[in-house]
Amino acid sequence: MYRQARYDRKMIFEKEGETDFAMPIQEELSDAVPKTMIRDRLEIPSLPEREVVKHYTNLSQMNFGVDNGFYPLGSCTMKYNPKYADTVSSLPAVANIHPYQAEDSIQGALQLMYELEKALCEIGGVEAVTLQPAAGAHGEFTGMLLAKAFFAHKGENRTEVVIPDTAHGTNPASAAMAGFNVTEVPSSATGCVDLDALQSAVSENTAAFMITNPNTLGIFEEDVQRIAEIVHGAGALLYYDGANLNAVMGWTNPGKMDFDIVHFNLHKTFATPHGGGGPGAGPVGVKKHIEPFLPVPRIVRKNGRFGLDYDRPDSIGKVRPFFGNFAVLVRAYSYILRMGGDGLKEASEKAVLSSNYMKEKLKGVFDLPFKDLRKHEFVISTKKLKEQKDVRALDVAKRLLDYGLHAPTIYFPSLVEEALMIEPTETETKETMDQYVDVLKKIADENPMLIRSAPHNTSARRIDEVYAAKEAILSWRSFKKKENERGDRPSEEDKGECTLCRSIVGDMDSLKKRIGRSVD
Amino acid sequence: MGIDRSMLDEIGISNIEELFSDVPIGVRVDGLNLPNGLSEMEVVERIQSMLGSNLTTDDCPCFCGGGVYHHFIPSAVKTIISRSEFYTSYTPYQAEISQGILQALFEYQSFIAALTGMDAVNSSNYDGATALGEAATMCHRLNGKRKFLVPEAMSWEKKSVLRNYAWGPGIEIVEYAFDTSTGELSAEDLRSKMSEEISGVYIEVPNFLGVIDSQIASIREDIKDAALVVGVNPISLGILKPPGEYGADIVIGEGQVLGSPMNLGGPLLGIFATRQEHVRKMPGRVIGLTKDVEGERAFCMTLQTREQHIRRSKATSNICTNEALMAVAAATYLALVGRDGLRKIAEVNIGKARSLMKSVGELDGFVSPVFTGYHFNEFVMKPPIEPEGLNKHLLRKSIIGGLPLDKHVPRLGGHMLLATTEVHRREDHERFLRALAEVS
Numbered sequence: 001m002y003r004q005a006r007y008d009r010k011m012i013f014e015k016e017g018e019t020d021f022a023m024p025i026q027e028e029l030s031d032a033v034p035k036t037m038i039r040d041r042l043e044i045p046s047l048p049e050r051e052v053v054k055h056y057t058n059l060s061q062m063n064f065g066v067d068n069g070f071y072p073l074g075s076c077t078m079k080y081n082p083k084y085a086d087t088v089s090s091l092p093a094v095a096n097i098h099p100y101q102a103e104d105s106i107q108g109a110l111q112l113m114y115e116l117e118k119a120l121c122e123i124g125g126v127e128a129v130t131l132q133p134a135a136g137a138h139g140e141f142t143g144m145l146l147a148k149a150f151f152a153h154k155g156e157n158r159t160e161v162v163i164p165d166t167a168h169g170t171n172p173a174s175a176a177m178a179g180f181n182v183t184e185v186p187s188s189a190t191g192c193v194d195l196d197a198l199q200s201a202v203s204e205n206t207a208a209f210m211i212t213n214p215n216t217l218g219i220f221e222e223d224v225q226r227i228a229e230i231v232h233g234a235g236a237l238l239y240y241d242g243a244n245l246n247a248v249m250g251w252t253n254p255g256k257m258d259f260d261i262v263h264f265n266l267h268k269t270f271a272t273p274h275g276g277g278g279p280g281a282g283p284v285g286v287k288k289h290i291e292p293f294l295p296v297p298r299i300v301r302k303n304g305r306f307g308l309d310y311d312r313p314d315s316i317g318k319v320r321p322f323f324g325n326f327a328v329l330v331r332a333y334s335y336i337l338r339m340g341g342d343g344l345k346e347a348s349e350k351a352v353l354s355s356n357y358m359k360e361k362l363k364g365v366f367d368l369p370f371k372d373l374r375k376h377e378f379v380i381s382t383k384k385l386k387e388q389k390d391v392r393a394l395d396v397a398k399r400l401l402d403y404g405l406h407a408p409t410i411y412f413p414s415l416v417e418e419a420l421m422i423e424p425t426e427t428e429t430k431e432t433m434d435q436y437v438d439v440l441k442k443i444a445d446e447n448p449m450l451i452r453s454a455p456h457n458t459s460a461r462r463i464d465e466v467y468a469a470k471e472a473i474l475s476w477r478s479f480k481k482k483e484n485e486r487g488d489r490p491s492e493e494d495k496g497e498c499t500l501c502r503s504i505v506g507d508m509d510s511l512k513k514r515i516g517r518s519v520d
Numbered sequence: 521m522g523i524d525r526s527m528l529d530e531i532g533i534s535n536i537e538e539l540f541s542d543v544p545i546g547v548r549v550d551g552l553n554l555p556n557g558l559s560e561m562e563v564v565e566r567i568q569s570m571l572g573s574n575l576t577t578d579d580c581p582c583f584c585g586g587g588v589y590h591h592f593i594p595s596a597v598k599t600i601i602s603r604s605e606f607y608t609s610y611t612p613y614q615a616e617i618s619q620g621i622l623q624a625l626f627e628y629q630s631f632i633a634a635l636t637g638m639d640a641v642n643s644s645n646y647d648g649a650t651a652l653g654e655a656a657t658m659c660h661r662l663n664g665k666r667k668f669l670v671p672e673a674m675s676w677e678k679k680s681v682l683r684n685y686a687w688g689p690g691i692e693i694v695e696y697a698f699d700t701s702t703g704e705l706s707a708e709d710l711r712s713k714m715s716e717e718i719s720g721v722y723i724e725v726p727n728f729l730g731v732i733d734s735q736i737a738s739i740r741e742d743i744k745d746a747a748l749v750v751g752v753n754p755i756s757l758g759i760l761k762p763p764g765e766y767g768a769d770i771v772i773g774e775g776q777v778l779g780s781p782m783n784l785g786g787p788l789l790g791i792f793a794t795r796q797e798h799v800r801k802m803p804g805r806v807i808g809l810t811k812d813v814e815g816e817r818a819f820c821m822t823l824q825t826r827e828q829h830i831r832r833s834k835a836t837s838n839i840c841t842n843e844a845l846m847a848v849a850a851a852t853y854l855a856l857v858g859r860d861g862l863r864k865i866a867e868v869n870i871g872k873a874r875s876l877m878k879s880v881g882e883l884d885g886f887v888s889p890v891f892t893g894y895h896f897n898e899f900v901m902k903p904p905i906e907p908e909g910l911n912k913h914l915l916r917k918s919i920i921g922g923l924p925l926d927k928h929v930p931r932l933g934g935h936m937l938l939a940t941t942e943v944h945r946r947e948d949h950e951r952f953l954r955a956l957a958e959v960s
Contacts (some may be wrong), residue, residue, distance in 0.1 A: 004617060009817040012627050012855050021594070021861040023868055023942060032870045034734035034894050037725075037761050039863075043634045046858035049596050056600040056624060056852055063620030065608030073610060081608055084560045090598075092578050093571035099785030100584045100923055102915055105575035109784055112570055122553055134646035134786065135841035137828070145684055173828035173838035177657070179688030182833040220542040251540050252547045267841065274610035276621040277643065277805065277844030279787035317680035321587060321649045322785030334567055340557030346523070352539045353527055360531040373542050401617045409613070412829070430527055453813075458616040461812040465615075468810035468822040472799050474640045475626075475633030479809055 002404030004458045005061040012055055013476045017047040043477070062459035063276075064406060070432050072358075074377045074409035074421025075168065075216060077246050077268030079351075084338065085272065085331035094330050099322040103307050110306035113323060114299045116333040117283075123344065124242070124262050125255020126285030130294045131324040136243060137170040139263030139282030140210070142295065142319045144178035146261055146286065147208045147237050149293040149316050158207035158236070164193050166217060166413040171210045171241060180207060187415060191217045191370035193227055202234040212241035213257065214248070214375035216413045216421070218355060228258035237261060237290075245269045246425070247352055247375035250345025260287050270332035281328040295319050350426035351376040354433060358424055361437040365444055369416050377423035379416050386418050389448040393418040396443055398462060399454035403439045575920070577782075581948040582920035585898050585939025586728075586928075587648065587675055587774055588782050591755070591865075592943050593853070597779040600852045601845055611805065611841070615820035616812070622819035625844060626807040628851040635757040635854075636771040637764020638793035642804035644843040645790025648774030649678040652722065652751065653685025654792065654803040654837055655770045656693075659720030659747040661801045661836065662769070666691050669713055669721045669746075671705060673698045673728045676928045691719065703731035703891025703900070711742055720747035720770075725763070726756055728928070730873070730898030730937065731891055740767035754778055754791060754850075755869065756896050758862030770794045779853030780846050789846035800826060803837030805844075868942045869897035872949075876940050877901065879953050884960040890935060898939045900925065900932065905959050907936040917955040 047055075065071070071078040088094070097106055117129040133139040144161065151158045161175035162183045172182045185201045188194035193211065202209065209231045214220045221227065231238045240254035240262035246269045254262040266272050267280035274280065286294065296315045297308035339347060352375050359368065359378040366380040385391040397407035397420070409421040424433055443451060455461065473479050523536060533539060558566065582590050601607060605620060612618030629641035645651040656668045668686065670679070672695040679693070686693055697709040705723060714721075721743045726732045740748065750763035752773040763771045775789030776782070794802050800823060808822030828835040857865060877899040881888035885904030889895065903910045907924035914921040926933035940949070 009623075011623070011630070012851075013630060019858040019861060021857050023861070023864045026868045026871050029867055029871055029874075032867055032894075033732055033759055036734055036737040037732060037894075039757070039759055039761050042758065042859045042862065044631055044854055044859045044862070046860060047855060049594070049856060052852065052855040053596050053599060055855070056848075057603065059620040059624050060600070060603035060605040061620065062623070063605040063609055064614075064617040065605045067604035067608045071610075073613070076610055078610060082560075084564055086602070087564055088567040091568065091571060092576045093568075093574040095781035095783055096576040096578055096590070097574050097784045098577070098582050098584050098590065098782050098920060099588055100586055101575065101582075101920055102911060105915060105920070106784065108571035108573040112567070119554060125549070134650070134843075135839070137838040137840045138646060138650075141838055145687065148687070169827070169829035169832050169835070170838050170840050172833035173831075173835040176833040176835070177685075177688050177838050179690065184832075222542050222544060225544060225546055248543065250551045251549065252543050253549055256549050257547045265841075273604075273607045274841070275843075275845035276606050276609045276625070276848065277611040278842040279845060280841040282841075316684060318649070318677050319684055320647055320681055320786075321675065321677040321788075325786035326784040327781075327787060330567065330571075334563050336554070337558050337566060338560065338563045341552035341554030343557040344554070345551050349536050349539070350523060353523065353536065356533070356539055357527045357531055373539070375542075397614065398616065401614060406617065407614050430524055455616045459619040460616045460816065460818040461814050463615045463812050463818050463820045464810050465820055465822065468808035468820050469825075471808070471810070472640070472796070472823060473809040474629055474642075474799065474806050474822075476630035477633040478639040478796060481639070 002402065002457050006459050007058040007062065011476055012045055015045060015047055015051060015055065017051050019046040020048045069404050069406065070428060070436055071406040072408055072422045072424045072436065073406060074423040075243055076409070077423060077425060078274065079271050079425040080427035081271055081273040082335065082338065085334050088334045089327045089330045094327055107306055109326065110299055112333055113329060114301060114306055116329055117299065119336050120264055120283055120285055123249060123253065124264060124285040125253030126262060127288045128291040128294060129283050129285040131281065131283045131329055132295045132319055133263065133282040133284055134320055134325050135278060135280045136263060136265040136282040137174055138319065139284045140170055140174035140241065141177055142284050143239055143261040143263055144175050144180065145316045145319070146290050146293045148178055149314070150237065150290055151207055153314060158205055160205045161207055162198070162201045162209045164211055165415060166215050167210060168212065168216065168241060168243060175210065191219050192221050192223065195223060195226055195230065198227065199230050202231060202236055204235060206234050206236040208237040208239045210239040210241060212244045214244050217370055217379050218374035218377040219370060220375055224257045243268060244376060247348055249348040250341065251348065255287065261290055266328055266332040271335045272328050272331040279325045279328055281325045281332065347426045354424040354426060354428060358422060358433050358437060362440060365441050377421060379413065379419050379421045381416050382418040382420060385444060391448050391451050393420055395451045395454060396420065399443050399451045400439065401455040402457045405436055405439060577920070580918040580920050581944060581952065583922050583938045583940060583952060584920055586923040586937055588785050589777050589939060589941055590782060590943055591777050591941050593779050593781065594856045596856055597849050597852045601849050606848060607845055612821060615818070619819060621844065622807050624848045624851055626809065626819050628847040629807060631851055631854045632791055632793055635754055635762065636752065636793045637762030638768065638771050639796040640799040640802065641793040642802060642806050644847045645792050645804055645839065646843060647788035647790045648751065648772060649681040651772035651790035651792045652678060653682050655749045655772050656682060656686055656691055656720060657689055658770060658801055658803065659749065660689050660691055662747055662798060663719055665717055665719035667694055667717045668692070668719055669694050669696055671696060671698065671722065671724060671727060673929045674724070675728060698729065702893040703729045704733040704735060704893050707735055707742060714743060714746070718746040720749050722749045722751065724751040725760065726753060726896035729891060729900050730895045731893035732760065732896055734894065737761065737766045753896060755862065755866055758866035769798065775846065775850050778850035780849050787843050787846050789843045789850060799823060801836060804839050805842055865942055870895070872940045872942065872944060873897045873899055876938070876949055879949065880956060883953065883957050886956065886960060897941055898937055900935050900937055902935050903959065907934065910936065910959060913959055914955055919952055919955055
């Protein structure tokens with residue numbers, strides 16, 4: 001039985017000790033800073049290294065990563081992160097170089113980025129790549145700026161971006177940040193882009209249509225050629241959200257599907273770790289007609305030397321300083337070298353097989369809306385559980401955690417009710433997937449109270465998100481202020497204040513009594 | 521490697537091709553034209569030998585800053601961020617099984633709140649420059665105005681990033697000058713640029729020229745109702761007044777200095793903090809303090825209705841993947857050095873810069889420091905030869921030189937920005953000065 005560590009919830013700010021940090025002796029400065037700018041006090045802890053390491057090691061044990069177990073979080077491609085990438089990305093030749101060093105002193109780094117760009121060109125079917133964007137959404141934003149620059153250069157004022165309703169939320173957000181009005185088009189009855197709706201949505205005002213293929217249901221948009229004709233027919237650009245690229249490497253590519261701009265998520269497709277939320281990297285690839293607008297610098301090769309070209313008059317400039325998340329780029333390139341062309345193709349094949357395998361095993365138990373054949377992920381609905389037992393997708397997700405399994409993405413895409421979006425990736429064994437399927441089947445038969453009150457075995461029990469949003473306490477400083485406003489300690493009503501929590505705790509107590517044992 | 525046949529058999533599929541039957545023939549490609557895969561041993565060897573030609577700060581002292589700095593990193597920082605429970609997890613959508621990263625990020629937010637004197641901090645932006653871009657658009661959300669004032673003396677890369685973030689909402693970027701004698705901002709010029717139309721004013725402390733401005737504490741009087749955005753070097757806040765005490769609405773900064781290596785400039789860490797009353801307008805993921813059903817203290821992502829996955833095109837930002845691991849590194853770093861350690865590091869940086877700028881100024885033909893203001897760990901000097909040529913000379917002596925300013929601040933052409941930190945020993949300074957003397 002899985003049981004996650006539970007340590008006391010003390011903050012580092014509540015711990016006490018004597019620091020053992022030291023700096024080499026230096027003479028005191030009597031006038032280090034202007035008098036008007038001197039700090040009175042700094043309220044951060046002062047602890048010995050031993051206490052700090054214990055604190056954060058204990059916290060890490062209250063966390064679940066891919067190394068702990070199965071993490072089939074749909075759309076996030078939580079594949080295993082090979083450890084040779086840790087070795088190469090922490091080399092001094094990666095860590096200890098300054099971005100403003102002369103080109104001659106960073107030839108190796110420039111070569112690596114140059115070769116990575118070339119590899120991504122082949123994988124994406126594009127003609128040029130910039131490694132600058134720091135994340136997938138940042139790549140989308142960059143792509144939208146490129147579209148804006150492209151049309152500005154042509155003297156066309158196109159103000160709209162069209163997006164299907166199944167798109168990742170970052171798509172409309174990125175387009176809006178770049179100043180576009182966003183039009184969402186509904187999907188057809190097959191879960192794919194509705195060609196008629198698309199045809200009537202695009203016009204001479206449309207700058208781009210953003211899609212991911214396979215889409216977020218894991219369905220390959222078979223009409224992609226027709227989509228490209230419609231979009232290009234209106235003079236607009238076709239944008240490929242590379243979040244789902246892990247499904248199709250070596251079988252097709254965005255360039256071949258006639259996309260103009262594409263972003264890659266190196267932390268998904270190319271196995272760089274997700275870092276608890278980041279860093280990632282979101283390179284952008286483009287066809288020839290967009291290349292002049294790419295961010296500066298471009299990495300160029302001349303007479304066997306690598307250099308940086310800033311002389312690009314039509315470039316959009318910078319989307320972040322320097323060259324991108326270099327340490328992440330090193331990881332991704334080492335993965336590409338390790339896999340090779342055939343290995344990457346096989347990774348996609350296995351990812352698709354895993355997904356279809358799990359889907360087949362689950363489709364009798366849960367509803368599978370839309371067609372059968374899926375790519376690297378699939379979406380099932382727990383609608384029946386809701387109708388029959390008042391158990392929601394959220395409850396199923398929380399109950400999975402009790403078994404030491406990470407939950408799928410839930411409630412997305414929104415056109416599927418009670419959605420569970422499962423992406424097993426290619427790195428999990430049949431045994432791991434069978435276990436997940438068995439647990440999901442078992443949960444479907446469990447006592448609904450047990451599911452609704454889950455999780456039981458994790459470091460924290462069901463969390464009160466409403467309270468978090470209402471109080472909006474985002475720092476220890478803010479917590480202390482609120483505490484002071486209320487008097488020395490939080491009032492008694494404050495404990496279990498939310499009625500939802502009370503009812504769940506009540507549920508659990510009666511359940512424990514009835515079945516006469518602990519529920520874990 | 522290889523396909524597990526039994527899986528195909530169990531789901532009644534005869535071959536892999538069947539699983540790709542939905543990919544139209546017209547868009548198919550025949551595999552990837554990339555080299556064959558290598559063994560792990562070969563991969564490591566290949567990358568090591570490719571990168572072997574990089575010159576690193578292990579071999580050469582580095583006197584370049586301009587946004588990224590070589591600082592000492594206590595070993596325990598790497599120990600903590602190498603915990604794979606942290607680095608192989610993702611954004612903590614399932615809070616109950618992710619309390620560790622959530623608490624670590626909440627503590628990061630708390631450390632930054634303490635340093636900056638703000639209440640609300642997000643769990644990271646990509647870097648200081650994109651944080652500035654997001655700050656400018658947030659100012660527009662706060663007051664609906666569309667003119668944003670920035671210092672003339674600022675990294676051109678940061679200006680370029682800012683212009684790209686400002687492009688969509690149509691925010692006009694206007695520059696105010698610096699005082700050519702002190703290196704502080706020109707209060708006169710700033711006042712002359714102020715008007716009802718100004719949405720926000722951005723200042724940097726220390727500024728791009730390395731100067732700690734002595735007039736900042738009363739800046740609010742000059743900028744009236746406009747939002748005040750302050751860009752900080754978080755290490756300097758070990759000794760400097762927190763921007764919350766002089767009226768900042770938003771504090772941003774580059775957090776790489778807090779426990780992350782330079783990594784050729786990435787990953788970095790974008791600091792973003794604001795006042796409590798503005799929290800619902802801020803970008804990025806935020807971690808909130810809450811409790812679980814047993815009433816125990818707990819943490820979760822909160823205020824998500826601002827975010828892209830809920831609000832879509834109306835979101836305050838598109839940010840999804842951020843720099844969480846660098847934020848954990850920052851929290852660990854700050855916990856390790858502690859309150860006295862951070863002040864000490866700040867003092868050592870000031871002391872080193874003060875001594876180096878004076879010594880450089882004593883060399884024939886060098887003007888240093890060019891500005892009379894107080895400095896943190898960077899300063900501007902004017903060498904007797906072109907900065908680019910000087911850097912070439914230094915590189916031959918295995919020294920990474922400073923940042924030529926012509927591209928960043930055109931009227932400081934011929935000048936160079938030098939940085940020094942606690943990692944430089946007296947011998948490093950001496951070696952550097954000897955190499956400089958050779959061109960004087």
